[in-house]
Amino acid sequence: GAVVSQHPSRVICKSGTSVKIECRSLDFQATTMFWYRQFPKQSLMLMATSNEGSKATYEQGVEKDKFLINHASLTLSTLTVTSAHPEDSSFYICSARGQWSLGYTFGSGTRLTVV
Amino acid sequence: AQSVTQPDIHITVSEGASLELRCNYSYGATPYLFWYVQSPGQGLQLLLKYFSGDTLVQGIKGFEAEFKRSQSSFNLRKPSVHWSDAAEYFCAVGAASPGSTLTFGKGTMLLVSP
Numbered sequence: 001g002a003v004v005s006q007h008p009s010r011v012i013c014k015s016g017t018s019v020k021i022e023c024r025s026l027d028f029q030a031t032t033m034f035w036y037r038q039f040p041k042q043s044l045m046l047m048a049t050s051n052e053g054s055k056a057t058y059e060q061g062v063e064k065d066k067f068l069i070n071h072a073s074l075t076l077s078t079l080t081v082t083s084a085h086p087e088d089s090s091f092y093i094c095s096a097r098g099q100w101s102l103g104y105t106f107g108s109g110t111r112l113t114v115v
Numbered sequence: 116a117q118s119v120t121q122p123d124i125h126i127t128v129s130e131g132a133s134l135e136l137r138c139n140y141s142y143g144a145t146p147y148l149f150w151y152v153q154s155p156g157q158g159l160q161l162l163l164k165y166f167s168g169d170t171l172v173q174g175i176k177g178f179e180a181e182f183k184r185s186q187s188s189f190n191l192r193k194p195s196v197h198w199s200d201a202a203e204y205f206c207a208v209g210a211a212s213p214g215s216t217l218t219f220g221k222g223t224m225l226l227v228s229p
Contacts, residue, residue: 006158032214043205043221044159051214093158099213102147102166108158 002028004096006107013084013114021079021110023094029074030096034104038091050077084114117142119206121220128196129228136191136223138206148189149207149217150180159205165189176200201227
């Protein structure tokens with residue numbers, strides 16, 4: 001079945017630094033990738049949708065200059081949290097969908113802690 | 116706009132007992148429905164999905180769900196719960212177009228008592 005690899009699984013960074021999270025589709029071409037954020041004991045909140053080779057579409061309230069999304073290839077999308085602050089600490093999950101697929105495959109998530 | 120309602124925030128079930136988790140959706144077109152399970156600190160695992168055809172769908176780990184269009188529901192069931200089923204369960208609705216997003220419910224936390 002479709003597999004999405006997301007890493008790192010956990011990262012701790014200092015306030016003011018940037019962190020990059022990678023999401024790779026291992027056995028299919030992900031024409032669309034989605035990035036979610038999940039706060040403790042809450043549901044997933046969509047941050048942005050990206051299509052390969054295009055600029056990401058951000059949800060209302062998500063700062064595009066802070067959460068940089070790159071989807072340069074059909075198997076890789078990255079989320080970079082720039083100038084991270086403690087309030088950016090959260091669980092980030094990616095999801096990928098192929099052009100002819102009706103399903104969504106999720107990565108295993110990244111726990112970001114900003115100290 | 117599409118939406119998903121999971122009315123139960125927490126449910127406690129005795130091990131071996133049956134389980135039903137409720138999910139109601141609002142969607143203007145033909146919905147594609149999903150149930151995912153999430154263990155603490157983990158990503159989402161797909162339990163089952165409904166796109167079309169037979170309204171009773173079988174999933175992994177002994178779960179099943181029934182799509183009832185008249186009730187806009189897609190409830191998840193399991194005849195006998197195991198302690199390892201304790202987790203957060205999310206219902207979601209999506210669409211066919213590749214760029215369409217998934218809309219999640221708020222989730223139901225399943226607790227399994229001995």
